[in-house]
Amino acid sequence: MMNDPEHAFTERALKQRERILEAARLCFLKRGFHGASIADIAHEAGMSPGLIYRYFPSKQAIIKAIIERQLESGRRALEEIKSAEDFVQGILNAIEHWRSGCANHMNAPLFLEISAEATRDPEIAATVEEADRLIKNHLLEAMQRTARSKVLYQDPRRANARILLLMSVVEGLAIRACRDPQLDPDLLRCALTKFIAGLQADEREYAAAAQAHSSCTKT
Amino acid sequence: MMNDPEHAFTERALKQRERILEAARLCFLKRGFHGASIADIAHEAGMSPGLIYRYFPSKQAIIKAIIERQLESGRRALEEIKSAEDFVQGILNAIEHWRSGCANHMNAPLFLEISAEATRDPEIAATVEEADRLIKNHLLEAMQRTARSKVLYQDPRRANARILLLMSVVEGLAIRACRDPQLDPDLLRCALTKFIAGLQADEREYAAAAQAHSSCTKT
Amino acid sequence: MMNDPEHAFTERALKQRERILEAARLCFLKRGFHGASIADIAHEAGMSPGLIYRYFPSKQAIIKAIIERQLESGRRALEEIKSAEDFVQGILNAIEHWRSGCANHMNAPLFLEISAEATRDPEIAATVEEADRLIKNHLLEAMQRTARSKVLYQDPRRANARILLLMSVVEGLAIRACRDPQLDPDLLRCALTKFIAGLQADEREYAAAAQAHSSCTKT
Amino acid sequence: MMNDPEHAFTERALKQRERILEAARLCFLKRGFHGASIADIAHEAGMSPGLIYRYFPSKQAIIKAIIERQLESGRRALEEIKSAEDFVQGILNAIEHWRSGCANHMNAPLFLEISAEATRDPEIAATVEEADRLIKNHLLEAMQRTARSKVLYQDPRRANARILLLMSVVEGLAIRACRDPQLDPDLLRCALTKFIAGLQADEREYAAAAQAHSSCTKT
DNA sequence: CATGAATGAGGGTTCATTCAT
DNA sequence: AATGAATGAACCCTCATTCAT
16 A cells, blocks of 8 residues: 555565465475475466565575464464363364365474474574474463373473373374375374373372372382 | 406495495485485595496485485384383383484484475385384284283284384484484483383283173273 | 466567577587587577576477478478479589578488487487478379379389489488588589489380380389 | 517407407497497497507597498498499498498498588598598599490599499488388389499490590580 | 566586596 | 596586566
């Protein structure tokens, strides 16, 4: 509207960035960060390669934007998990979304690509780590809130271990789920249920023990 | 000495292949499969780019060789885990090796790279899957052998779920361990111990239930 | 202007393809198909090497385009020969054009290059053969039309032999003419005239014999 | 035998050069001068690439040696033609040899390769021209010797035209014969016979005319 | 704002040639 | 004399990026 030298925040500009990012996501999905070319992305977005550079300074910038979006999707997935009635079902839904390639959800091949990239680019590593920390905190808070025994989480080491485990399991399952598209969803559910049951059993057990006497940490 | 039309198996040739593969491993580690150039690898190996093609027909062949070696390392790691006195300790050792970047052990950034590549290249996918199946079978057999209750593993679904879970956890932990080099090894141990304890508790529980009456499957 | 997904047929694109092909022709002339590099061609065309690949998918494609053009020139030359008042003069003009290196005419060094290439590449061989067949048919038809005795061409073997001979002579003379730039055009004319005279004498002779009695083939 | 710093003329050395040249000939035949590599030639010769450089200073030198050999074969072919009872049959034999790929005979694909190379490399051009001149002279002398009318050849222009024509026809037929391996040998013979008959008829005619009165040049 | 032609550095690969053994 | 490992320049081709229109 206004004669705005900074065009970056016009509604149109936002829409264009959106188009580019969605196209990039699809291309990266199909061919990886390095395999997808700007020309591919431009074609997928239905625009010219040159135009992309009006909205992003470089391919690397697109990659970083995609990474941030995916991490943001991860956070959103967390919210959904937290608000789901059934915790297990929530995680399964999340994993299913990973497999789906849907735009609004973290996606396993991209997750691999991102993780790999993070091992090389310190800036990406920092971004990923930051997102990780945020998720970890949310998760911790959620677990504390719903825990049968608050005590369990008073020991930060124990709490961290549980969260580390939970996140590793989810990621590990998600990667396998993506690597093997034939993997039976029921098997996934079965494995995850068992795992969560284990966590809860542990919690219960700990709660019982805690009730018996004040504080006896048994590793 | 011998009238050897194929130079590929002389001692020197083997040593050169080794030099190249080790250089490639380091380069792939630093820059990824696509980011590392033949020139990089040649430089790292202290030889000219052309020479590499005396020992490998293409860069892709080097990548595949690296992948196979890593998968082989994975299998070796499994053997070590199986033969370790303490199962948990065995896995922790394995994960520690992943982090070390040592040539003889599976290595987490490469694992990510491989998984990402398998998403796109069907041949690599097949290789990875094959290795996976082999490990799964070994693991299954090992778990059956040491199980307190053989019955538990008679239900293939249940057995598969346990293995899926175990492998996912190990991989998930390994990736996190590699992504965050500051991650406290003790925390890792704590998480893994808890997980294994959960698995064993489940087994025990199941054995008890099985003893109560002949066969009551409770998912 | 138009919503044209294929840029290949815009006026500019055609002009560029033309520029490239003409540059390629000159380079191939100077250094042969294999001796001329894409960089040479790009330099000759006054453009960057990369740009060439916007208009041709590979060097091989350029070679094939050049070959097709040359064969097309051969067909055009044939038309000119057929429409020339004097057959001998028409052929001499054609040969002179071969020597000129002009873009619109078949050119002897390229003809050699093409023939040599056809020896190895079956696809090129097929293209050349196809063009050859076409020329042969045209020539046959022209000779039949202007023949003093139609009977002569009723024996396909005899007709084919005459055409084979004619084409071989023209090509042979053209190659020599190109190999030895000092070769006197008058000598060329003299030789060719004699040859054509021989052909016509044969025809006449045959016609006379045929008139004597119905059919006496004397090889 | 002797401690000979110039090893170039040892019997062994000659044998080695022979081996290399024959291998080179086969490789050049299959893949052309540029398509055949030193490694190919070494392999075909059953020796190491390095050894080749003990007997030839460069690939170019091998090419030149091959060219000289082929030209020499051309000269030998000429001798055979001259000594054949039937001139036509002699030429047909020669052409058949061109097609055969036999070591001792000029060979059509190589002839193409050589002619093409001669248009670029002045040194090769000179060699070829030299050989050509030699053949021309021999042919001239032979034709004069066997001519029914010596007078015909007293006009050098007329003589040169006949020779130019003859050589062009032979080369032209040879190239076509090599380009189209399916070409019927009988057709070849038919065409050539007709051509030679034409030459002889011309000669006869000229002799008759010459007899009529002393000297009346008609074209 | 948008295009897509143009650039040129750099990638994988080949191969004539050299040289230590 | 002979090997074949090693070199490095040059090849074909791709693609991130720029810029005239």
